[in-house]
Amino acid sequence: MDYAVEIHNLAFRHKDGTVALRGVTMKVKKGSKTAILGHNGAGKSTLLFHLNGIYLPQQGSVKILGVEVNRKNEKLVRKMVGLVFQDPDDQVFSPTVWDDVAFGPANFGLPREEIEIRVKEALRAVVMEEFADKMPFHLSYGQRKRVAIAGVLAVKPEILVLDEPHAFLDPKSKENLFDILEKENQDGRTVIIATHDVDFAYEWADEIVVMKEGRVLAQGGTEVLCREEIIKGAGLEFPKVVRFFNRIHGLKVEKAPKTIDEAAELVNKLLKNIPQRD
Amino acid sequence: MRMEFYPEEKDYFFKKTDGRVKLVSAIFSIAALSTIRTWEYLAACLGFYIFLLCLTGFPVLKWMRRIFFPVLFAGAMSAAAAFANFYAGRQYAGIDGAVLFLRALCAIVVLSSVIYSMSFRELVFSLKVLHVPDVLVNLIGFTIRYANILTDELSRMKKARKARGYSKGRNFWHTATMKVIGQTVAVLFLRSYERSERVYQAMLSRGYGGDIRLLSAPARPGKKDFAFGALMAGVPLFFKVAEMGAFSWIMR
Numbered sequence: 212m213d214y215a216v217e218i219h220n221l222a223f224r225h226k227d228g229t230v231a232l233r234g235v236t237m238k239v240k241k242g243s244k245t246a247i248l249g250h251n252g253a254g255k256s257t258l259l260f261h262l263n264g265i266y267l268p269q270q271g272s273v274k275i276l277g278v279e280v281n282r283k284n285e286k287l288v289r290k291m292v293g294l295v296f297q298d299p300d301d302q303v304f305s306p307t308v309w310d311d312v313a314f315g316p317a318n319f320g321l322p323r324e325e326i327e328i329r330v331k332e333a334l335r336a337v338v339m340e341e342f343a344d345k346m347p348f349h350l351s352y353g354q355r356k357r358v359a360i361a362g363v364l365a366v367k368p369e370i371l372v373l374d375e376p377h378a379f380l381d382p383k384s385k386e387n388l389f390d391i392l393e394k395e396n397q398d399g400r401t402v403i404i405a406t407h408d409v410d411f412a413y414e415w416a417d418e419i420v421v422m423k424e425g426r427v428l429a430q431g432g433t434e435v436l437c438r439e440e441i442i443k444g445a446g447l448e449f450p451k452v453v454r455f456f457n458r459i460h461g462l463k464v465e466k467a468p469k470t471i472d473e474a475a476e477l478v479n480k481l482l483k484n485i486p487q488r489d
Numbered sequence: 490m491r492m493e494f495y496p497e498e499k500d501y502f503f504k505k506t507d508g509r510v511k512l513v514s515a516i517f518s519i520a521a522l523s524t525i526r527t528w529e530y531l532a533a534c535l536g537f538y539i540f541l542l543c544l545t546g547f548p549v550l551k552w553m554r555r556i557f558f559p560v561l562f563a564g565a566m567s568a569a570a571a572f573a574n575f576y577a578g579r580q581y582a583g584i585d586g587a588v589l590f591l592r593a594l595c596a597i598v599v600l601s602s603v604i605y606s607m608s609f610r611e612l613v614f615s616l617k618v619l620h621v622p623d624v625l626v627n628l629i630g631f632t633i634r635y636a637n638i639l640t641d642e643l644s645r646m647k648k649a650r651k652a653r654g655y656s657k658g659r660n661f662w663h664t665a666t667m668k669v670i671g672q673t674v675a676v677l678f679l680r681s682y683e684r685s686e687r688v689y690q691a692m693l694s695r696g697y698g699g700d701i702r703l704l705s706a707p708a709r710p711g712k713k714d715f716a717f718g719a720l721m722a723g724v725p726l727f728f729k730v731a732e733m734g735a736f737s738w739i740m741r
């Protein structure tokens with residue numbers, strides 16, 4: 212099995228002494244869609260910073276596509292892993308939207324024509340084309356978030372990492388993000404997100420990692436999000452669809468539905484089997 | 490007070506003039522101006538330059554608000570120097586002070602108007618083309634970004650405080666007000682420091698390695714640009730040469 216990310220017993224303490232990670236071990240398969248969930252302060256962001264060498268392991272190890280992350284090859288790793296920060300204000304700093312999206316491709320030495328194409332594509336993907344010449348500071352928070360995402364899409368990294376990409380997006384942009392992540396994944400990229408949106412994770416991901424207090428509480432398929440002890444233990448909530456089906460007593464289905472649509476279909480099928488009284 | 494580099498402002502001739510030419514002309518002008526000793530010449534140069542700005546559509550009023558504090562500072566320093574000279578019993582202390590002030594004013598006016606009319610991209614490009622070392626260009630870039638972060642954080646903190654019912658005390662010595670101001674300044678620097686660190690990390694994670702790559706190459710400067718640059722630097726240089734007595738044989 213090829214792994215995009217292999218983390219072994221990773222621990223990390225912040226400068227002020229806060230211990231953020233206490234021995235994280237996890238693996239992410241190549242080409243998979245992974246969602247990392249966990250309460251505020253569980254260590255999700257700290258973990259993601261390790262994936263492209265912004266933080267280097269203080270204990271344990273991180274391997275990206277088989278390459279051990281250390282000071283020597285952090286540049287190589289940064290080319291393989293694109294990271295969208297949680298707060299777009301930390302990431303978007305250029306005088307115009309266009310410049311900001313072009314920043315990554317320019318640093319990686321792409322020729323001018325290629326940069327233009329990529330910036331255009333990336334801005335189109337997040338529906339921000341018409342804002343190319345605007346100053347990022349004059350955009351709304353959600354729009355800046357979309358610029359931040361475009362800035363990393365334009366680099367076309369093999370592994371795409373997004374820290375809470377949903378925060379502050381309106382419903383339409385969320386749907387749009389779903390499509391973007393889906394497309395990036397179909398193009399062969401491994402996609403990893405940290406999120407508080409269990410519904411999204413349940414519907415979109417094929418791998419779930421649940422974190423608690425700097426440790427991995429559980430890792431597995433989406434069925435992880437149906438297990439009460441994990442949901443309770445991590446302070447999460449069941450996805451809505453799961454909650455709905457849990458409430459219907461005595462119902463046994465071989466495969467739990469993942470979306471509202473699938474759920475509706477299932478209910479319709481069940482209703483058909485019930486003889487109608489009149 | 491953000492250093493915004495107005496990319497969306499209207500185009501005007503002064504702005505359209507090539508940035509490299511403007512920078513070089515500014516450097517020559519300032520070199521000449523800062524050595525002129527005759528206050529009449531300095532005043533003439535200043536008057537001419539501001540006239541030139543008005544003529545080329547430069548937003549003079551908006552820009553003046555920006556240079557208010559530097560000018561005030563230059564004025565205070567020159568006045569202090571003049572008084573010191575006066576009490577030391579030197580002759581022409583007042584005139585020397587005026588010359589000092591005019592020189593500083595000229596330098597501020599020339600440099601700030603040139604930079605004001607350039608976008609961040611153009612500024613970086615011009616510095617780079619003029620073979621300013623990357624370290625220095627980066628330093629300028631980071632200073633601007635850091636100043637922006639600082640003002641950004643400050644305005645956020647102000648908003649947050651207002652939202653929770655804070656209002657300034659009636660006088661400066663109002664203790665609660667002093668305490669809040671003190672805390673604000675302390676937290677402001679801490680927050681800005683941490684955020685600038687994160688901004689830097691974000692730059693690193695998009696492959697930033699310290700060297701500057703130029704994306705857009707503006708067209709080569711044309712005749713108009715050079716003519717304008719020559720005019721801009723030419724007038725101070727003319728007065729400088731005049732002061733050195735080069736034309737005295739004409740007068741004779």
Ligand SMILES: Nc1ncnc2c1ncn2[C@@H]1O[C@H](COP(=O)(O)OP(=O)(O)OP(=O)(O)O)[C@@H](O)[C@H]1O
Pocket residue numbers: 225226227229230231249250251252253254255256257258297
């Ligand atoms: N720069 C920092 N300096 C000191 N402590 C930090 C720093 N960043 C995070 N921490 C601490 O590390 C722990 C993990 O933080 P982290 O940001 O990784 O959590 P998170 O899971 O991303 O939370 P959230 O869901 O709120 O984004 C927290 O206890 C936090 O207070």
Ligand SMILES: [Mg+2]
Pocket residue numbers: 255256257297374
């Ligand atoms: Mg976080």
